[in-house]
Amino acid sequence: MYPFKNVKLAVAPIAWTNDDMPELGAEYTFENCIDEMALAGYVGSEVGNKYPKEPAVLKAALDERGLQICNAWFSSFLTTKPLEETVEAFIKQRDFLHALGAKRIGVAEQGHSIQGLMDVPVIDQKPVFSEEEWHRLTTGLNRLGELAAEKDMKVVYHHHMGTGVQTTAEIDRLMEQTDPNKVFLLYDTGHLVFSGEDHVMILKKYINRIFHVHLKDVRQEVMETVKQEKLSFLQGVRQGVFTVPGDGMIDFDPVFKVLSEQGYEGWFVVEAEQDPALANPLEYAKMARSFIKEKTGL
Numbered sequence: 001m002y003p004f005k006n007v008k009l010a011v012a013p014i015a016w017t018n019d020d021m022p023e024l025g026a027e028y029t030f031e032n033c034i035d036e037m038a039l040a041g042y043v044g045s046e047v048g049n050k051y052p053k054e055p056a057v058l059k060a061a062l063d064e065r066g067l068q069i070c071n072a073w074f075s076s077f078l079t080t081k082p083l084e085e086t087v088e089a090f091i092k093q094r095d096f097l098h099a100l101g102a103k104r105i106g107v108a109e110q111g112h113s114i115q116g117l118m119d120v121p122v123i124d125q126k127p128v129f130s131e132e133e134w135h136r137l138t139t140g141l142n143r144l145g146e147l148a149a150e151k152d153m154k155v156v157y158h159h160h161m162g163t164g165v166q167t168t169a170e171i172d173r174l175m176e177q178t179d180p181n182k183v184f185l186l187y188d189t190g191h192l193v194f195s196g197e198d199h200v201m202i203l204k205k206y207i208n209r210i211f212h213v214h215l216k217d218v219r220q221e222v223m224e225t226v227k228q229e230k231l232s233f234l235q236g237v238r239q240g241v242f243t244v245p246g247d248g249m250i251d252f253d254p255v256f257k258v259l260s261e262q263g264y265e266g267w268f269v270v271e272a273e274q275d276p277a278l279a280n281p282l283e284y285a286k287m288a289r290s291f292i293k294e295k296t297g298l
């Protein structure tokens with residue numbers, strides 16, 4: 001058992017309705033989704049595209065179910081658009097999350113990203129940033145980190161398949177070239193294992209900068225098919241490359257061990273986007289909940 005003191009459990013709405021492919025789970029309403037999150041025993045959620053846009057309305061619905069927003073995804077375009085465009089959108093997202101009481105903003109650079117392109121192989125064709133793009137990205141992230149700090153929040157960078165920050169070398173460069181007091185890391189087990197990285201080494205190396213955790217597992221046979229058949233990220237998701245922790249190839253013991261020994265505090269978010277017609281969201285959310293209880297006592 002790996003104990004934690006100040007960790008809360010959330011689940012991402014992407015298991016009910018997929019933001020990247022809204023036809024997956026189109027039948028679930030916002031209320032269905034949050035009812036089932038609460039029923040499965042979670043106390044937190046990230047933000048999905050069916051969630052009310054007005055913070056007071058969203059908060060009231062979540063409060064009724066004992067749920068809290070812990071973070072939301074933010075797409076930056078620091079490498080491809082003027083800084084001010086990302087800054088303006090970021091301030092809106094920051095203020096929205098702040099009104100909901102969230103402390104984290106999960107930023108992922110979408111300049112040149114292929115994560116949302118249905119027919120582009122995720123393995124061969126991920127972007128590689130130029131020197132100038134790295135400079136724009138890292139200085140821009142420092143700026144976003146300062147804006148987050150104004151509201152006592154943190155930018156947690158989400159490394160992601162099909163983007164310019166996916167591999168160990170890219171994560172290293174991002175961590176080296178950003179200010180450690182302004183830019184932090186969102187640790188997502190599924191993306192690291194899918195990419196072929198040593199996820200435990202990365203966890204140990206950046207534990208002092210990891211301030212948000214996505215727990216995602218990988219189905220090995222689907223991952224191999226994606227690589228051999230040169231499928232896109234979204235085709236991989238449709239075929240079930242991701243699942244809930246405990247249901248795939250990842251050994252979560254060393255993950256929980258390092259996080260527990262290093263006194264990680266904050267949120268664990270179960271995030272396992274897959275086709276809800278094949279993997280019932282409530283059933284899988286409950287499976288993950290039991291797995292985490294068994295491993296951590298949470």
Ligand SMILES: O=C1C[C@@H](O)[C@H](O)[C@@H](O)C1=O
Pocket residue numbers: 014019020073158188191214271273
């Ligand atoms: O945190 C995430 C948000 C999703 O929209 C994304 O595509 C998913 O893979 C992820 O890890």
Ligand SMILES: [Co+2]
Pocket residue numbers: 158188214271
């Ligand atoms: Co994630």
